[in-house]
Amino acid sequence: MVERGIVEKVWLFFDDNGEIIGFSSIQKDQWELPDKRKVPILYLPYIAISDQYQGKKDPVSGKSYFTVIFKDFLYEARKRATLHRDTLCLHVRKNNNKAIEIYERYGFRIVSDEGIYHRMAVDILVESSKSPEDSTGVESTSKEIHPPDE
Numbered sequence: 001m002v003e004r005g006i007v008e009k010v011w012l013f014f015d016d017n018g019e020i021i022g023f024s025s026i027q028k029d030q031w032e033l034p035d036k037r038k039v040p041i042l043y044l045p046y047i048a049i050s051d052q053y054q055g056k057k058d059p060v061s062g063k064s065y066f067t068v069i070f071k072d073f074l075y076e077a078r079k080r081a082t083l084h085r086d087t088l089c090l091h092v093r094k095n096n097n098k099a100i101e102i103y104e105r106y107g108f109r110i111v112s113d114e115g116i117y118h119r120m121a122v123d124i125l126v127e128s129s130k131s132p133e134d135s136t137g138v139e140s141t142s143k144e145i146h147p148p149d150e
Contacts, residue, residue: 010046011076013069015053021065022049024073026080031089031119042077042124044090066102074106074124081124088124091117 008028013021029043053065061068077088090108092099093116100110100118108120 009076011072020050021053022069023047024069026073026077028085039087040085041087041089041121042080042085044073044077044088047073070102070106077124086123086125087121089119089121091119094118
């Protein structure tokens with residue numbers, strides 16, 4: 001079972017013309033284990049690429065925009081990791097084989113199934129320890145996001 005927390009940080013990525021390329025976000029959360037213990041985690045609730053940039057490469061790095069944004073996200077997640085909150089988790093649709101393959105390249109493993117989703121996790125202090133390339137050509141801007149009162 002996932003207990004949703006409040007998104008701690010959202011990063012927006014822009015091209016040279018100020019158009020949004022995509023975004024990623026992170027939150028501190030906790031997951032309940034089968035034995036009902038709750039463990040603190042870092043959670044990736046959202047990562048998205050604008051339709052016009054999907055499948056395209058950043059001209060400076062030569063990498064896909066998803067790769068640029070995801071590597072930046074991993075770098076930021078490592079900065080927030082602690083010895084007591086060192087697991088980075090996400091959900092991915094079971095039928096999204098391309099995304100599963102990408103996440104597995106970064107050390108994520110499927111740890112359980114939840115309906116139409118796989119729960120995936122990685123020890124962020126061990127895996128994916130390289131920082132993103134310095135020159136990506138993509139500008140990142142952090143914005144604090146607070147959900148509306150429900």
